Structures are given as structure tokens and as C-alpha cells.
Amino acid sequence: MKGIHRLNHKDYIGVQENNLYYYEITGSERDAKSTESTKETFSDWSESPIDVGDYKVIPFGADNDIPKKIQESVFPNSLAPRLQNRKIELLFEQGPYLYQHVKDGRKYFREPVEESKIQEWLDSIGYEDILLANATDYYYQNQVFNKVRRELGYRLGDGGLGAIEHQPAFDCRLAYRRNDKKKAPTHVLVADWDNLQNEDVKVYPLYDRMEPTKHRLSMHWSKFASFGKRDYPVPDIYGSLEWIDRSTSIPKIFRALTENSLNIKWHIQSPAAYWDRKRSQLKENCQSQQPPIQYKEQMLVDLKEQILEKLSSLLSGVENVGKFWHNEYVIELIGANAVEQGWKIMPIEQKIEEYVTAQIKISEKADFATVAGLGLHAALGNVGADGKSDSGSEQLYALKIHQLTSVNIAEYHVCKSINDSLKAKFNTNIKIGFYHINPEREQDITQSQRIANNTPSNQ
Structure with a gap:
């Protein structure tokens, strides 16, 4: 399982030697010319x-x-x-x-x-x-x-x-x-x-x-x-994709832990604005080709994997990440608030049991939000609280x-x-x-x- 593995379009895990790194893209990915990374627009x-x-x-x-x-x-x-x-x-x-x-x-x-x-x-x-x-x-x-x-x-x-x-x-x-x-x-x-x-x-x-x-x-x-x-x-399901992704990614992290006996050493957050700029650069490169070629989103996916795999290699043999990785911070003024946009590389204490317990709680919340967001009563989907089936009367009234x-x-x-x-x-x-x-x-x-x-x- 060595290398970079994509969990969804915003989360990756990197496996290097006996260590596992969790990569998370924070903020909303959008066009790089926008100065706001926390708000998504639908009118443009x-x-x-x-x-x-x-x-x-x-x-x-x-x-x-x-x-x-x-x-x-x-x-x-x-x-x-x-x-x-x-x-x-x-x-x-x-x-x-x-x-x-x-x-x-x-x-x-x-x-x-x-x-x-x-x-x-x-x-x-x-x-x-x-x-x-x-x-x-x-x-x-x-x-x-x-x-x-x-x-x-x-x-x-x-x-x-x-x-x-x-x-x-x-x-x-x-x-x-x-x-x-x-x-x-x-x-x-x-x-x-x-x-x-x-x-x-x-x-x-x-x-x-x-x-x-x-x-x-x-x-x-x-x-x-x-x-x-x-x-x-705008599809009803679109607003639930973040929760669906979170619900999907946690079992994959557990799989990496159990199958490879890995230690999660680093939690790396990268800003969506960083990848937006990379997307713009790729689009400009495509247009500068003779003849111009069409940009495809897969190009950015491939670039993400290359950059994250290189970072995994750097992290695998060092304790002080700052010696090897240039962390670029960008301060943008959004309204009256100064927003810091930059890579964050945070060491994770080796408390696997606590980490797993926290992830299970997140998973339960993500599953609940997924069911609610898809607009179907849990009783009709055979998904009751804590995995238990709902009573027949509850299913009956939910169906009505x-x-x-x-x-x-x-x-x-x-x-x-x-x-x-x-x-x-x-x-x-x-x-x-x-x-x-x-x-x-x-x-x-x-x-x-x-x-x-x-x-x-x-x-």
C-alpha cells in the first residue's frame, strides 16, 4: 500500500515505510482568481x-x-x-x-x-x-x-x-x-x-x-x-457530499492502520487556495502549448499525488519538518477578518486508541448527516440509531x-x-x-x- 492513496477529492493518505500521513484539503476549491475560499458560488x-x-x-x-x-x-x-x-x-x-x-x-x-x-x-x-x-x-x-x-x-x-x-x-x-x-x-x-x-x-x-x-x-x-x-x-445530494466523503474516508484510514500496523505521525492540512492556484497554472500551461490542449481535472489530481508523495518521502526520515519543507503562508483579507491560508503540518501523538475513538465518533456523525442529507427517513433505509432497526410502527409512519x-x-x-x-x-x-x-x-x-x-x- 506504499505511496499516495486518494480517499476522495479532498482527502489523501500517504504510506511511507511504517508511517501513515493524513492529508486534508481545507476550504472550498474554486477558481484561483477568487479571494474567498470558504464560500461557494453557483451563479457564475x-x-x-x-x-x-x-x-x-x-x-x-x-x-x-x-x-x-x-x-x-x-x-x-x-x-x-x-x-x-x-x-x-x-x-x-x-x-x-x-x-x-x-x-x-x-x-x-x-x-x-x-x-x-x-x-x-x-x-x-x-x-x-x-x-x-x-x-x-x-x-x-x-x-x-x-x-x-x-x-x-x-x-x-x-x-x-x-x-x-x-x-x-x-x-x-x-x-x-x-x-x-x-x-x-x-x-x-x-x-x-x-x-x-x-x-x-x-x-x-x-x-x-x-x-x-x-x-x-x-x-x-x-x-x-x-x-x-x-x-x-443544484442536485439535492450536492450539499451532502462533504459528509459523504468523511463517512467514506474513515474506514479507509482504519484499513491502512489494521493491514499495515502503521503509526499515524503527521496530519497535513493544505489550503484549497493553494490547489486553485495550481489549477490556474495548469490551465495557463495548456493554453501556452502549440497547439493549445484542453485542461482536464485529472491533471490536477496527478499533480496533487506527485506533491504529496514527495512530502511523504521528506517526512518519513525527519523529526523537524521545517528543515525540509517550505511552509508558505498567505494572509487574505475577507471582509473584516484576516484569514491565514497555508500548509499546516501537525505531529500526532501516538495515542492510537484515542485517535480511533475520535474517528469513530466522527464517523457516526458523518453517517447520520449522510442519511439526513439524502432526504430519507432512517427507518425506511434500515439505518436506525446505533445500527439498530427501527420498530414496525416507526417504519409504517415514516412510509406514510x-x-x-x-x-x-x-x-x-x-x-x-x-x-x-x-x-x-x-x-x-x-x-x-x-x-x-x-x-x-x-x-x-x-x-x-x-x-x-x-x-x-x-x-
Whole structure:
């Protein structure tokens, strides 16, 4: 395990001989020209568009990498992926069905309907797979992209909308034409944004609900809008990434301790502003090349590992770090406060038991914050306090509240492309949604309806 190992995008561990070094990047990483490292802004994404052919691409995040950040934070975590999947399962529940809104006195309710022509079309496009993929994108990015095709016979007056196809939101970016002064999204560009090659970019106009057959192929885009944002929504999960990263990193530190019998000697903190300057330098170097090359965030990741590995080597054989490492401090005036930004190399007393106990407490707090931040009651995620399962009554009421408050908006966006197409293609008020059963207490239903008597082995 010797060398530098990345825990997440802000934490690393270095292993040198029998020592372990914990590296932490403090503050928010952002563009180096900013003088504020503790505050992240969301309004300036569109101010630095990416040139791709005849289009200006609005970056999704300051470095066009929010989907990647979410992926890298969530996937290694022991809780987040399961909780995300659980929300999808609770939304999908009994599966999709067709319905109409019916008025009964002063109340509205959903009445299931059967319509053979609509059902045949839904079956032809694989609607269940589309809705399941849409739900995944919605809970990770708060937006959904679907390609909508016009039928071939439309120009002859025979037909309208044809197939719908799910397009992974991970690869989609909003864009507008170079000469468009409004700078509002009009197109969607699909590409591998980590390895961008202009010839591999697919361009789609945004779907127009008022003229659904205007384009032979268009991109339907539905989002849960964020306050003050006219392009991308800020995903709900984004604010929880710091806690998710902390929850993920601690087990990896323990693994290094147990597998290698290592001693944690140094805790090294580096300011985010330092790496912001390195990012700017790398971007300038890329532009100075002949011909210019495109900057990739992986370049900064590689540079971090080189610098931290060199520091690990220096620390492994010295007691007085100051003799070998130049610690550059920067004082920036933020408001009325002087903020010190510099590397801090702090020796850790060899009290492993106390250190482990402290890390466990941090881990418990991080796990709690992860569950809370993902917006799912712990009882529904089978994550109770201290790892204990919650009671059946608590799970029941948590499910009822979830169905009442956390399903409708998600269902609206997940099903919107199909419902818009049903309206345009069949001129109907029939919609598609997800069928949910109202949960009841076991003692309130007959014995034959109870869970114990409805398992596959008893049927």
C-alpha cells in the first residue's frame, strides 16, 4: 500500500515505510482568481462557457464536473448508494400504471384505466426501463433527459411522435449557439466530458411542448428548478457530499492502520487556495502549448499525488519538518477578518486508541448527516440509531409521510416526457404514474392479508 492513496477529492493518505500521513484539503476549491475560499458560488457557471463547435456549453459546475463529483463521492460510500436506490424503489413501488383524474364530490382521485393503443405504444418503447432510468437520474441530479423521435410518416400526414429513449443525464450539458445573445439553453450536447473530442459530440435541440413534432429528433429536459438558477438545478445530494466523503474516508484510514500496523505521525492540512492556484497554472500551461490542449481535472489530481508523495518521502526520515519543507503562508483579507491560508503540518501523538475513538465518533456523525442529507427517513433505509432497526410502527409512519410528501414531485419529473408525449400523440388526459398501496398496521387487516401469509412460500 506504499505511496499516495486518494480517499476522495479532498482527502489523501500517504504510506511511507511504517508511517501513515493524513492529508486534508481545507476550504472550498474554486477558481484561483477568487479571494474567498470558504464560500461557494453557483451563479457564475454560465459566465465561463465551453466552446464546442458552433455552440457555447454551459458547464455543470465551475469545472463542469458536478456529476463526476457526485459519482466519486457516492459510489464508494457504504450508505449513500443504498439510500439512493431505496428512494427509487419507494417511488417505483408497485410499478407504473395508466390513470385519469376523476372528481368525486369535492375530492379528486386517480382512477386506473386501460387503453390498448396507449399500452401498445408504451410497450414498444420499453417504458418501464425508461422510467426506472429516469428515476435514477432524478435522485442523483434533479433533472431528466429523454430523446424524443418523430415518426417517419409525419411529413405525409400519417403519425406524430414516435419513440422515446432515455439519455443518461451524466453525459448531458446545456448549450446555446455562439451568436445567441440571450445565452439561454436551446440545445443539449451529449459527450464524454472527461475526454472531450468535438467529433464525438451529439447535438440535440430542446423539445418544444408547443410544437412537439418540430424536430425529427429532440431532447426532452425536465428539472426540479433551483432558486435563482435558469439552467441546471443544484442536485439535492450536492450539499451532502462533504459528509459523504468523511463517512467514506474513515474506514479507509482504519484499513491502512489494521493491514499495515502503521503509526499515524503527521496530519497535513493544505489550503484549497493553494490547489486553485495550481489549477490556474495548469490551465495557463495548456493554453501556452502549440497547439493549445484542453485542461482536464485529472491533471490536477496527478499533480496533487506527485506533491504529496514527495512530502511523504521528506517526512518519513525527519523529526523537524521545517528543515525540509517550505511552509508558505498567505494572509487574505475577507471582509473584516484576516484569514491565514497555508500548509499546516501537525505531529500526532501516538495515542492510537484515542485517535480511533475520535474517528469513530466522527464517523457516526458523518453517517447520520449522510442519511439526513439524502432526504430519507432512517427507518425506511434500515439505518436506525446505533445500527439498530427501527420498530414496525416507526417504519409504517415514516412510509406514510414519505408517500404524502416525497413522491409526487419526483413522479412528475420522472414521468413528464412520457406524459407530454401521450398528450401530443393521443390527445388524451390519460397519464402514467406509479401505483402505491396505502400501508396499514398488521393488526388492522385480516389474517389472510398479513405479510406472513403473503410470502411466496405460502401462496
